[in-house]
Amino acid sequence: MRKILIIEDDKLIAELERDYLEVSGFKTEIAFNGEDGLNFALNREFDLILLDLMLPSKDGFQLCKEIRSNKEIPILMVTAKKDSVDKIKGFNLGADDYIVKPFDPSELVARVNAHLSRYDRLTSMGKKDNINNGVMVFKRLKILKRERRVYVADKEVKLANKEFELLLFLATNPNIVFSKTILLDRIWGMDSFADVATVTVHINRIRDKIEEDSSNPQFIETVWGAGYRFKL
Structure with a gap:
């Protein structure tokens, strides 16, 4: 049985989330x-964690980080x-989604299911990939699919969940330009x-972590007016 942590100081909302889940x-x-x-x-x-922003003792942004x-x-x-500033701040700290109160409890459950399914698909990619043991190497950049770890010049860099997913998607589809919408x-x-x-x-956060010079990226290239591509 999948287990969800609800961090919420409003008892009624917390119990509503609990009951529907x-x-x-x-x-x-x-x-x-x-x-x-x-x-x-x-x-x-x-x-999975459901995290309220306005909390006593520590706020949601601090907890997320x-x-x-x-x-x-x-x-x-x-x-x-x-x-939108709060949304971007939350995503920047590693949040995967942002649900605004008041919300439809059935939509909350649907989002929980969607994120768990997406996470399961991504974490299972390495298990289905028997080529080179699920290790992708691009010059000094190494991506370990199964372990969900990234190394630059043999030094591990920490990527948030969505950062890893985005890097892995681009690296798995090299030289293809993807729009921001896609x-x-x-x-x-x-x-x-x-x-x-x-x-x-x-x-930008991925570039700061994997590029020698984030203003002149070696791996993730901006195609102006079109989107981004992973250069191979």
Whole structure:
């Protein structure tokens, strides 16, 4: 049974999320503040986290950053904030989706299922790939599909979940130009609250981590007016 962590200080909303998820076959745990949420997230096993932004003791942005540095599981932010700046900040910290209150509980369950399915597909790619043991090497860049790890000049670099998915998708389809809209659909899904600016943010973060000079990228090239491609 898949296990979901709900980090939400509003008891009624937390219980509503719990009830709909458990009816849909998930097991859940609830943390009502940031400190407990971080403790649960780092020390227990979960398949996905629903994270409120406005929390006592530690806010959702801080939690997202700390959790993402240790876990690669999907993180869905649930919040009343609608500002695009907050959305971009959340995605920049490694959130996988952004759900605005009030929301339809059935839509919440659908998003949880979609992200779990997408995560399962991506983590299973390496298991289905018997060529070169699922290791992709491009000059000084090495991508380990199965382990979901990335090395530059034999030094490991930490990529957030969506950063890894985006890099892997581009590297698996080299020399093909993908528009921001296509990348948004393939990595986040068109039902996500993310927008094309999120793709730009993630591309820039990937470049900062894997390129010698992010202003003159060797791997991920911008094709002006068209999108991005992985140069091979």
